[in-house]
Amino acid sequence: MNKSTERPLKRKANTDNGSDTRRQKPSPSRPSSHRSTSTSSKTASTFSNVKKKTSPTTTTKKIPFWDAKGKMNELQSKLEETGKEVSEFEKLKDDLQTTVHDQETILKEAFQKVTDLETTINSTKERHSSELNSIRQKFNVQNQELVQQNAKYSEKMSHLDQEYEAYQTRYEEIIQVLEEEKGENMTLKATVSKISAAYSDVDADLRTLRMKLESTGSILEQRENEIKRFTDELLEQDTLSKEIERQLIEEETTRRKLHNTIQELKGNIRVFCRVRPLVGNENNMADIRVFGEDSEHMELREQVSSTLGRTSTKTYTFSFDRVFAPECNQSDCFEEISQLVQSALDGYNVCIFAYGQTGSGKTFTMQGPPQPNEETIGMIPRAVHQIYKVTQQLKQFGWEYTMEGQFLEIYNESINDLLGEPSDYSKVKHEIHHDKSGRTTVTGMKTVILDSPSKVKMMLKRASQNRATGATNINERSSRSHSVFTLQLTGENKKTGERSSGLLNLIDLAGSERLSMSGSVGDRLKETQAINKSLSSLGDVIQSLVNKKEGSHVPYRNSKLTWLLRNSLGGNCKTLMFVNVSPLVEHFNETLCSLRFATKVNSCHVGTAKRSIGK
Numbered sequence: 001m002n003k004s005t006e007r008p009l010k011r012k013a014n015t016d017n018g019s020d021t022r023r024q025k026p027s028p029s030r031p032s033s034h035r036s037t038s039t040s041s042k043t044a045s046t047f048s049n050v051k052k053k054t055s056p057t058t059t060t061k062k063i064p065f066w067d068a069k070g071k072m073n074e075l076q077s078k079l080e081e082t083g084k085e086v087s088e089f090e091k092l093k094d095d096l097q098t099t100v101h102d103q104e105t106i107l108k109e110a111f112q113k114v115t116d117l118e119t120t121i122n123s124t125k126e127r128h129s130s131e132l133n134s135i136r137q138k139f140n141v142q143n144q145e146l147v148q149q150n151a152k153y154s155e156k157m158s159h160l161d162q163e164y165e166a167y168q169t170r171y172e173e174i175i176q177v178l179e180e181e182k183g184e185n186m187t188l189k190a191t192v193s194k195i196s197a198a199y200s201d202v203d204a205d206l207r208t209l210r211m212k213l214e215s216t217g218s219i220l221e222q223r224e225n226e227i228k229r230f231t232d233e234l235l236e237q238d239t240l241s242k243e244i245e246r247q248l249i250e251e252e253t254t255r256r257k258l259h260n261t262i263q264e265l266k267g268n269i270r271v272f273c274r275v276r277p278l279v280g281n282e283n284n285m286a287d288i289r290v291f292g293e294d295s296e297h298m299e300l301r302e303q304v305s306s307t308l309g310r311t312s313t314k315t316y317t318f319s320f321d322r323v324f325a326p327e328c329n330q331s332d333c334f335e336e337i338s339q340l341v342q343s344a345l346d347g348y349n350v351c352i353f354a355y356g357q358t359g360s361g362k363t364f365t366m367q368g369p370p371q372p373n374e375e376t377i378g379m380i381p382r383a384v385h386q387i388y389k390v391t392q393q394l395k396q397f398g399w400e401y402t403m404e405g406q407f408l409e410i411y412n413e414s415i416n417d418l419l420g421e422p423s424d425y426s427k428v429k430h431e432i433h434h435d436k437s438g439r440t441t442v443t444g445m446k447t448v449i450l451d452s453p454s455k456v457k458m459m460l461k462r463a464s465q466n467r468a469t470g471a472t473n474i475n476e477r478s479s480r481s482h483s484v485f486t487l488q489l490t491g492e493n494k495k496t497g498e499r500s501s502g503l504l505n506l507i508d509l510a511g512s513e514r515l516s517m518s519g520s521v522g523d524r525l526k527e528t529q530a531i532n533k534s535l536s537s538l539g540d541v542i543q544s545l546v547n548k549k550e551g552s553h554v555p556y557r558n559s560k561l562t563w564l565l566r567n568s569l570g571g572n573c574k575t576l577m578f579v580n581v582s583p584l585v586e587h588f589n590e591t592l593c594s595l596r597f598a599t600k601v602n603s604c605h606v607g608t609a610k611r612s613i614g615k
């Protein structure tokens with residue numbers, strides 16, 4: 001920068017002072033100016049004047065040696081000239097000093113200008129540089145945008161290309177269609193001319209039809225009047241149907257009352273006997289016959305040998321509310337108990353027991369086989385399905401129901417939650433509580449809201465899995481414990497404000513053949529004692545309920561089972577006992593025991609005129 005500013009100044013100094021290089025050597029760093037140029041030229045002219053004045057002295061005519069005066073004069077004039085020259089030189093010197101001083105001032109100014117210029121240049125440079133940077137950034141941003149736009153345009157272009165190709169194809173197709181339509185058009189034209197001919201025929205027909213339409217108009221008016229009449233009748237019907245609905249609700253209440261009366265007439269304790277069929281490889285069938293108008297009697301025959309060696313036939317006859325022969329299926333059994341399920345919906349407490357020896361078909365009756373189907377599902381799922389069906393129907397009469405299920409097991413006089421965790425069986429102690437309103441609760445039990453049939457299925461599966469974990473095989477455990485499935489049914493009628501709360505207990509009792517304790521030791525003896533106690537307590541409770549005198553004691557507390565069922569046995573509660581028996585000859589004695597126990601229960605009928613002919 002400095003170099004570039006110095007160069008023209010150097011050249012100027014050389015040019016201006018070229019005539020006086022001897023006296024003023026130009027400095028390469030010192031800039032010149034117009035003022036310095038004029039000052040130095042003035043000094044140079046003064047110097048040449050001095051020289052010009054001195055030069056005539058050298059050309060003066062020689063004075064003879066003797067002319068001392070002349071020489072003196074000459075010297076005198078030379079001295080004067082020299083004096084003049086000296087003063088001129090001094091003046092010149094002053095001029096030069098002034099010039100130098102001027103030059104220095106100029107130089108300073110020039111330096112200042114150079115510095116200013118440098119500052120200006122630097123700031124300009126910085127500004128340009130920042131401008132350049134921002135321009136570069138803008139450029140980059142724009143460039144990126146352009147690249148993106150370019151990509152978008154390329155994409156659009158390819159879409160447009162595709163669209164163009166599609167349009168091209170479509171265009172070709174349309175052209176083809178057009179060609180085809182042209183052909184069709186020709187055909188149509190021919191058809192149109194045919195139709196035109198036909199049209200005139202139709203036109204004639206139309207005129208005829210118009211005439212008919214006019215007459216139809218008056219018929220339509222008649223119809224409209226009829227519709228109005230029908231609408232009025234419909235409104236009357238609607239009022240009537242509302243009245244019918246009200247009557248239906250009343251009738252539903254009456255039905256409930258009548259149903260209960262019928263159930264009471266049938267007896268609040270009822271006994272059904274079910275003889276299971278032969279299963280698997282079984283073939284030694286006992287002589288069992290079912291008879292009676294309502295299949296209410298059964299006869300068992302046994303060949304006995306006397307001590308004298310004579311063989312005779314011993315006949316045992318029993319009567320129950322109903323006897324189901326081996327060929328009867330699950331739906332035949334449910335038909336009979338469905339009435340009691342209805343009672344539970346109507347707000348009664350119902351107990352349905354399955355009593356019998358191991359393997360007589362209690363679990364099959366109550367739950368169904370391990371892999372049930374539509375035909376073989378047991379009483380528990382059937383009861384729940386019926387309740388679903390009926391609660392849906394009852395909705396039209398304003399009834400809304402909730403169903404809550406619990407499933408427990410009584411084993412060795414302690415309660416296990418079959419819907420809980422098997423690992424809790426020995427840890428959690430469940431207590432039975434009865435409140436003043438007649439409601440029974442068992443502490444720590446899991447309750448399942450049964451709002452769909454699939455939930456019942458899942459619940460039964462879980463219960464049977466939990467029961468199986470307590471034993472080496474499921475039959476072994478189920479024959480040693482009682483299982484109690486409880487369904488709490490709570491209903492509310494929004495239209496009538498009625499409420500109902502019923503309980504349905506479905507109980508699969510432990511195997512009854514263990515009543516004999518002989519031969520049992522250790523855990524088995526404990527189990528046998530527990531089963532023995534609870535089954536005989538059940539019999540005792542049922543008997544004392546029937547013989548009940550005002551304020552007499554009912555031994556509910558004698559077993560966990562009877563204590564649990566305190567509010568579901570006796571009073572207004574309904575009890576049904578299924579006595580399951582085996583058809584096998586080898587189980588004949590156990591079958592007789594079961595039937596005798598059932599007969600004892602059956603003799604507890606209240607309000608029925610059934611004759612007991614059993615032994």
Ligand SMILES: Nc1ncnc2c1ncn2[C@@H]1O[C@H](COP(=O)(O)OP(=O)(O)OP(=O)(O)O)[C@@H](O)[C@H]1O
Binds near residue numbers: 357358510
């Ligand atoms: N009515 C029936 N129809 C067909 N099979 C039946 C019937 N009743 C029972 N069974 C079959 O007989 C066998 C024994 O029945 P189940 O297990 O129900 O007896 P249980 O009395 O419940 O025995 P446990 O006291 O050991 O539980 C099972 O294989 C069962 O499927």
